[in-house]
Amino acid sequence: MTFNTFDTLQGSVRINLEKLSKVVNSGIPLTAFFFGILGYSFSFYFHFITVTFIYLTVLNFIYLHVQKRHALLSNYGIVAQMRYMIESIGPELRQYLFSSDTEEKPFSRVERNEVYRKSKGIDSSSAFGSQLLFNENEIKLRHSMFPQSKESLEAFSLCIGEERGLENSYTLKHPLIISAMSYGALGKNAIRALARGAKKAGILMNTGEGGFPKYHLMEDCDLVFQIGTAKFGVRNEDGTLSETKLAEIASFSQVKVIEIKFSQGAKPGKGGLLPKEKITKEISELRGVPMGEDIVSPSYHPECTTPQATVQFIKKVQDISKLPVGIKLCLGLEHEFLTLIQTMKALDIFPDYISIDGAEGGTGAAPKTFMDDLGLPIYKALPKVQNMLIKEGVRDRLKLMCAGKMINSGRQFMALSMGADAIYSARGFLLAIGCIQALQCNKNTCPTGITTHDNHLQAGLDIEDKANRVQNYIQSLDREYIELIAALGKKSLHELNDENLFLEGVY
């Protein structure tokens, strides 16, 4: 029988597992016997090898004749174990040896390197030409024949809450915001590095749904406090909103904006998930949940079961916090979203922004099918939302934000051209602080110390160094923004619109 795991591309080198296992299965006890004789006849030290092979003989016997769970082990014994070993290091082999620069998912090496270089402040020019495959379905930015002079460009400024004439409105000075990632999904050093970096770069940071933002507050950056469906940090015993706790959190001078999370691109229709491996005593206390069990947040807010109730809930949070209040969701059924907008219009109550999370967005942990098969990707969702808001005549009542792999200026400009006023990025900033895409965010084993609470792993994450990387990333993006705005023939980011986009049959 031929076993295909080790096929080369041409199929010319093949390992016959049947024969190999026969040789190994009889070879192991024979080797033990052979070294036993050597140990007996020549030197006692040969028995070290004898013992090792006796151990392997017993192990092989168990694989072949005792255990019943793995058919491969039952059929081939210890040789099949090699398959499991190679499979377990497959991601590393592919990442370091076999995948091409543009192949890896969710971010290719080319994409990640661009963020790494920016965050290290290294020149990010490349040679010879794009490594992307150009095809007609790709979205591209349209440049102008008459670029603007860089000196004439205007600075970015976006006031959240101005539509309501809010006294505590908040003015963004940069279009990029660190997207929601909770303390729990991230370790404390990562949170502090991002928060310190946000402070240095002068950008806003979202706390995620992790409860009281202890580590964010330490670094004194401007914050969006997120209320997730489990309402960690602002919850009554019965799971409803605690007005007192919300008022208390909103009173921190660092908390500038409140965000109500309805759904997330990577797991729409499902609440947050924090695997039990990542729940420390401190996290269980901050969130008010027991240790030893996965934390699974409800899939919806108990207060928000109809469009009317949802809009009233937004108003309640606005009234209690006295801050700008945004909502976050991934677009699913369009008629429901339209009804929500129409209800806002009818009640004359609007959130200060809507953030649309694309289905391609990241997460600390989620079921695969939710990540792969649910929700609209951002470039499909954003134009729909923008059009609905315009059609209903309410586009000027709120700001529109978005997220979904917005790690480079090109993608960010596309989103801004589709109608977004500002951009959220989560994984862009994780890459900036050294994430190597090990895909272990749900296991507490993140090798770069970012999505783990293991003290040993976290010790490698130097807060000050990584904060500087966040700042470098923003500064490098800023330099690129200036070049791009000028090339598109515009004077500011606010002027970008769909005339700057090209997509066959759409723009």
Ligand SMILES: Cc1cc2nc3c(=O)[nH]c(=O)nc-3n(C[C@H](O)[C@H](O)[C@H](O)COP(=O)(O)O)c2cc1C
């Ligand atoms: C490690 C990690 C933790 C996250 N935690 C939250 C969270 O607490 N609340 C939330 O609304 N979204 C959370 N998200 C989703 C992001 O805020 C954002 O919506 C999504 O990642 C956008 O995609 P991007 O990573 O491509 O920027 C998390 C994402 C990651 C990668």
